Amino acid sequence: MADTPDRSRPESRPQELVDALQELHRAAGRLSSRKLSTLICGREDSLSAASHETVRSALNGTRMPRWETLHDLVRVLASLCSPPRDEEAESGRFLLLWRAAREGEKGGQKSFQELANSGWGGEDGKWTPEMVMGILVNPFSAIQIAPGLAVPHEPIISEDVWIRAMEKLIEEDGAEHALRVLLHTLKGDYIGATEGSPYGYQNMDREAADAFAAFHYGCREVRRRLRVEPNLLAESIRAMRADETMDRDDRAEMLENESDLSLMREVMTVTPDTWDEVSEDAHHMVFGYLIKQIGPPGPLSLPDAERFQILWRIPEPGMD
Numbered sequence: 325m326a327d328t329p330d331r332s333r334p335e336s337r338p339q340e341l342v343d344a345l346q347e348l349h350r351a352a353g354r355l356s357s358r359k360l361s362t363l364i365c366g367r368e369d370s371l372s373a374a375s376h377e378t379v380r381s382a383l384n385g386t387r388m389p390r391w392e393t394l395h396d397l398v399r400v401l402a403s404l405c406s407p408p409r410d411e412e413a414e415s416g417r418f419l420l421l422w423r424a425a426r427e428g429e430k431g432g433q434k435s436f437q438e439l440a441n442s443g444w445g446g447e448d449g450k451w452t453p454e455m456v457m458g459i460l461v462n463p464f465s466a467i468q469i470a471p472g473l474a475v476p477h478e479p480i481i482s483e484d485v486w487i488r489a490m491e492k493l494i495e496e497d498g499a500e501h502a503l504r505v506l507l508h509t510l511k512g513d514y515i516g517a518t519e520g521s522p523y524g525y526q527n528m529d530r531e532a533a534d535a536f537a538a539f540h541y542g543c544r545e546v547r548r549r550l551r552v553e554p555n556l557l558a559e560s561i562r563a564m565r566a567d568e569t570m571d572r573d574d575r576a577e578m579l580e581n582e583s584d585l586s587l588m589r590e591v592m593t594v595t596p597d598t599w600d601e602v603s604e605d606a607h608h609m610v611f612g613y614l615i616k617q618i619g620p621p622g623p624l625s626l627p628d629a630e631r632f633q634i635l636w637r638i639p640e641p642g643m644d
Contacts, residue, residue: 361378391422
């Protein structure tokens with residue numbers, strides 16, 4: 325079925341889409357509609373079999389093309405530019421223009437998943453609608469966020485649960501109420517604020533926060549190595565007992581813990597899959613067996629793998 329004009333919707337042929345397509349056509353050398361139609365039909369990834377009349381009407385802006393036609397035309401034109409343009413990027417750009425042509429301004433906005441996959445845009449130095457919206461919806465732009473809410477911590481609910489809770493609040497009390505409550509909370513009037521951090525926990529100083537983050541990163545790395553090195557725990561225990569540089573107090577504490585048969589049963593049988601089922605004392609024991617030291621933490625801006633340097637009792641294979 326040929327692409328047909330949609331005269332019932334004046335927004336269906338916006339000049340922005342036509343201008344962008346004609347610019348791409350110029351950059352590709354203004355090939356004839358017949359030649360472009362032949363190239364489209366010769367590609368294995370084509371979604372359409374666009375005729376030269378369909379290509380001409382799309383380029384002239386006299387008809388609103390189907391997405392299949394525009395997808396194929398944009399990719400062919402992008403490949404013909406000098407230097408060639410990224411076909412995926414151009415296809416994504418024209419999809420938003422095409423949606424805006426059919427649906428109005430809302431159609432040109434990225435969905436959350438598109439935003440997560442492709443980012444905010446702006447790599448060309450130009451502001452995108454997503455970047456503007458991102459600044460407007462970021463609480464950081466409007467308020468000073470309470471320091472007690474910014475320390476590293478273990479989340480007590482998932483992101484999905486938080487979103488469902490916000491949806492419920494908006495449904496019951498309205499969007500304005502929900503958003504004002506959110507900003508009020510971020511400014512510092514949160515549950516447990518009188519104690520300095522949420523839910524009455526003591527406010528963590530920087531040293532404690534670093535120790536907390538280092539321990540949890542180390543535990544993740546321990547689980548990773550245990551998954552692929554089944555004899556690692558036993559070898560690490562032997563290495564620890566043979567370590568003459570070990571602090572006397574640390575050794576005494578370890579020997580005291582080893583006298584707890586119930587705890588040692590957890591330690592010796594734990595696997596990466598059952599890690600969350602054993603006690604925190606067992607986590608500390610396994611951590612101490614495998615990790616001799618984690619160096620002083622680097623800047624907060626670094627990823628964990630660069631921020632925390634682990635000295636293993638048994639070096640990783642291939643890292644000697």
